[in-house]
Amino acid sequence: MTPGRLRRIMTAPVPGRPPTVYLDHAATSPLRPEVAEAMAPFGAERFGNSSGAHHVARDARRALEEARDLVAECLGASPGEVVFTSGGTEAANLAILGTLAARQEAGLAAGAIVCSAVEHAAVLESCRAATRATARIAGVAPVELRVAPVDGQGILDLEALEDLLRDDVGLVSVMLANNEVGTVQLIGEVVGAVARAAPGAAVHTDAVQAASYLNVAELARGADLLSVSGHKLGGPKGVGALVVRERVRVDPIVHGGGQERDRRSGTHDVAGAVGLAAALRAVAASRREESARVGALRDRLAAALVAGLPGTVRSVDSARSLPGHCHLRFDGVEQEELLVLLDERGVCASAGSACASGALERSHVLAAMGVPAGQARGAVRFTLGHSTGPPDIERAVSAVTDAVALLRG
Amino acid sequence: MSGGVDSSVAAALLVEQGHEVVGATLKLWGGPSDSGCCSVADVEDARRVADHLGIVHHVFNLTEDFAAAVVDPYVASHGEGRTPNPCIECNRHIKFDRLLGRAVRLGHDALATGHHARVAALAGGRYRLRRGVDGPKDQSYVLSMLGQDQLARLLMPVGEITKSKVRSLAAALGLRTAAKPDSQDVCFIHGAEGRQGFLSRRLALHGGTVVEGRTGSTVGTVDAVELVTVGQRRGMGHGDDGKRRYVVAVDVARRRVVVGGDDAVRTGEVTLEPGSLTWVDGPMADGGRAIAQVSAHGRPAGCTLEHGPGATVVHFDERQRLVAPGQTVALYDADEPDSVAGAGIAALGRAR
Numbered sequence: 058m059t060p061g062r063l064r065r066i067m068t069a070p071v072p073g074r075p076p077t078v079y080l081d082h083a084a085t086s087p088l089r090p091e092v093a094e095a096m097a098p099f100g101a102e103r104f105g106n107s108s109g110a111h112h113v114a115r116d117a118r119r120a121l122e123e124a125r126d127l128v129a130e131c132l133g134a135s136p137g138e139v140v141f142t143s144g145g146t147e148a149a150n151l152a153i154l155g156t157l158a159a160r161q162e163a164g165l166a167a168g169a170i171v172c173s174a175v176e177h178a179a180v181l182e183s184c185r186a187a188t189r190a191t192a193r194i195a196g197v198a199p200v201e202l203r204v205a206p207v208d209g210q211g212i213l214d215l216e217a218l219e220d221l222l223r224d225d226v227g228l229v230s231v232m233l234a235n236n237e238v239g240t241v242q243l244i245g246e247v248v249g250a251v252a253r254a255a256p257g258a259a260v261h262t263d264a265v266q267a268a269s270y271l272n273v274a275e276l277a278r279g280a281d282l283l284s285v286s287g288h289k290l291g292g293p294k295g296v297g298a299l300v301v302r303e304r305v306r307v308d309p310i311v312h313g314g315g316q317e318r319d320r321r322s323g324t325h326d327v328a329g330a331v332g333l334a335a336a337l338r339a340v341a342a343s344r345r346e347e348s349a350r351v352g353a354l355r356d357r358l359a360a361a362l363v364a365g366l367p368g369t370v371r372s373v374d375s376a377r378s379l380p381g382h383c384h385l386r387f388d389g390v391e392q393e394e395l396l397v398l399l400d401e402r403g404v405c406a407s408a409g410s411a412c413a414s415g416a417l418e419r420s421h422v423l424a425a426m427g428v429p430a431g432q433a434r435g436a437v438r439f440t441l442g443h444s445t446g447p448p449d450i451e452r453a454v455s456a457v458t459d460a461v462a463l464l465r466g
Numbered sequence: 467m468s469g470g471v472d473s474s475v476a477a478a479l480l481v482e483q484g485h486e487v488v489g490a491t492l493k494l495w496g497g498p499s500d501s502g503c504c505s506v507a508d509v510e511d512a513r514r515v516a517d518h519l520g521i522v523h524h525v526f527n528l529t530e531d532f533a534a535a536v537v538d539p540y541v542a543s544h545g546e547g548r549t550p551n552p553c554i555e556c557n558r559h560i561k562f563d564r565l566l567g568r569a570v571r572l573g574h575d576a577l578a579t580g581h582h583a584r585v586a587a588l589a590g591g592r593y594r595l596r597r598g599v600d601g602p603k604d605q606s607y608v609l610s611m612l613g614q615d616q617l618a619r620l621l622m623p624v625g626e627i628t629k630s631k632v633r634s635l636a637a638a639l640g641l642r643t644a645a646k647p648d649s650q651d652v653c654f655i656h657g658a659e660g661r662q663g664f665l666s667r668r669l670a671l672h673g674g675t676v677v678e679g680r681t682g683s684t685v686g687t688v689d690a691v692e693l694v695t696v697g698q699r700r701g702m703g704h705g706d707d708g709k710r711r712y713v714v715a716v717d718v719a720r721r722r723v724v725v726g727g728d729d730a731v732r733t734g735e736v737t738l739e740p741g742s743l744t745w746v747d748g749p750m751a752d753g754g755r756a757i758a759q760v761s762a763h764g765r766p767a768g769c770t771l772e773h774g775p776g777a778t779v780v781h782f783d784e785r786q787r788l789v790a791p792g793q794t795v796a797l798y799d800a801d802e803p804d805s806v807a808g809a810g811i812a813a814l815g816r817a818r
Binding site: 393412416417418419430463464466 | 491493505506509510513524525526527530568571572573
């Protein structure tokens with residue numbers, strides 16, 4: 058064998074794959090054209106460091122603050138309540154560790170935290186980190202973590218939640234909508250429960266997934282902290298925001314120059330902030346129509362597959378789910394194999410979360426919902442988004458039908 | 467693709483031969499962030515080699531199957547006084563069962579690995595499993611459980627070349643794994659904790675007495691009978707004659723380790739666990755001659771098979787070191803010593 062020949066083979070184009078049918082918007086969404094346009098000047102043109110004093114810096118500062126105003130408006134907050142971060146994960150970390158550190162310092166109740174059993178890893182792992190001795194590096198004396206159960210559709214058991222609320226609770230974190238199966242929580246009721254059973258405890262809600270379709274400003278107005286992420290909304294990756302209501306304090310977990318009113322240091326990603334704002338605005342402008350449009354496409358996909366393939370179950374009813382989520386369980390099928398066959402047919406979907414190696418992990422969400430392990434292994438998540446249209450649904454139905462038939466043999 | 471140089475070059479050779487190749491790395495052990503072999507770093511190496519070769523790469527999570535088929539039985543076996551070979555069980559249940567099944571379901575014609583062994587296709591649609599050309603690197607021992615159905619769908623391109631050729635090919639191709647050292651340990655046991663640490667966290671360990679086999683007298687104690695292996699010398703001290711003692715038998719139930727001198731730890735035969743015998747291409751008859759190998763790179767020994775009423779017994783031509791219960795006895799064809807005839811597992815029982 059000659060290395061030369063092999064190199065020719067290696068650089069030959071990969072045989073054509075069918076056109077992409079992207080149904081993994083919950084993982085990430087393509088950049089909206091209006092967002093790309095809004096961000097473009099902030100590379101080589103309006104490139105200043107927003108923390109400086111000269112006109113180049115001031116121009117960047119102005120853009121940053123305009124973005125902040127817009128983000129605040131979209132999220133039902135005041136500009137001073139918006140903290141820009143590097144994404145939804147950092148926002149969750151700041152919400153949990155930052156709030157605990159500040160509360161402990163101020164002598165407020167902060168011996169325990171409560172979260173739901175279906176939180177995203179960014180919330181769950183931040184909560185777990187807060188229970189360990191190493192939390193001290195963030196200024197947090199280790200706390201007790203209590204996890205509130207959910208029902209078979211992923212809906213939080215409010216009574217069980219209240220049982221976990223005592224006067225040692227410093228923070229309660231419940232996501233506005235679940236990223237895996239799409240379940241929408243009744244955050245207003247969570248806020249009410251906390252006000253009754255642990256008044257004074259702060260409430261955080263992870264709105265990363267929900268912000269695409271729900272009126273977060275309205276639904277989360279009682280929450281003390283809420284986190285969003287740019288790239289789930291057709292905005293850029295690498296930027297997110299944490300809303301910290303005026304009545305609540307967070308200590309920083311990223312230390313440095315004191316930006317974001319000492320809540321999050323680091324040179325501002327002005328382009329990112331502008332992009333996040335543009336994405337939130339685009340979502341707000343079309344929320345009702347998009348929810349209806351995407352919801353109808355999702356219902357068509359779900360109905361076709363449930364009717365066309367015996368042994369197919371929906372995990373959450375449309376009424377309780379985000380409009381873009383279609384989470385199905387296929388009997389007698391391994392999710393890893395189905396995803397490979399779908400990928401070969403151009404269809405991008407996913408299941409659960411990936412671990413550091415890229416392998417799928419057992420879903421803690423399905424486990425919390427009481428889905429038996431065998432069924433959980435046949436679970437696939439399809440999530441629609443702003444760039445999804447009817448041809449995607451047709452191709453997906455055809456690809457899934459073929460693939461499942463092949464695997465069931 | 468384990469992330470090692472052998473599977474990297476195996477993939478490259480198959481691409482060169484014009485096959486449509488897809489790379490798969492198995493996640494078998496560890497929580498979301500693991501350490502040791504088959505770690506995240508190894509997966510990344512495999513992925514980058516796949517990128518370099520222009521092939522699709524998947525990572526498959528088979529941790530549950532692996533725990534059930536390899537790790538749990540490994541632990542339980544030690545509890546019974548056996549010394550299993552988990553890599554063999556992984557080959558038996560995971561690689562050439564689960565993974566092979568998956569490859570077929572996904573529409574592939576064959577599974578390929580970086581093992582140093584060869585599959586030979588004979589006239590009439592039969593297959594042979596042969597040692598790799600590089601003797602000291604031969605891995606046919608850990609593949610000795612395979613049968614026709616699996617061999618028909620198995621490619622092992624690296625078995626046709628030497629290990630040093632593998633490395634030089636990898637270097638010539640610019641593969642990042644060219645100089646990567648081979649992993650030596652069982653993939654689910656980290657260097658830091660060792661077999662002892664691993665087992666002690668999963669198995670109730672019991673102290674026991676050490677008894678001199680010939681005289682029956684107690685000559686010492688051990689902290690954990692479950693961690694003692696037949697043939698072991700470490701910790702057994704010396705006999706009255708000043709010669710080293712070896713473990714001749716382990717009786718977990720009676721918390722006893724029997725020791726003896728060099729002569730006592732030799733045997734003329736090994737009984738195979740009933741039901742553990744597998745054949746590559748049809749069973750060998752009673753009285754048939756074969757060549758036995760009882761460890762990954764052990765010296766092959768001439769033997770005769772006896773199919774007894776309860777079990778098959780392998781009679782060695784010359785006395786050998788005792789084979790620890792749970793170890794695989796690979797049988798090679800007496801006329802074609804490179805060709806695997808079958809394999810069985812040494813039974814728990816008395817040594818002769």
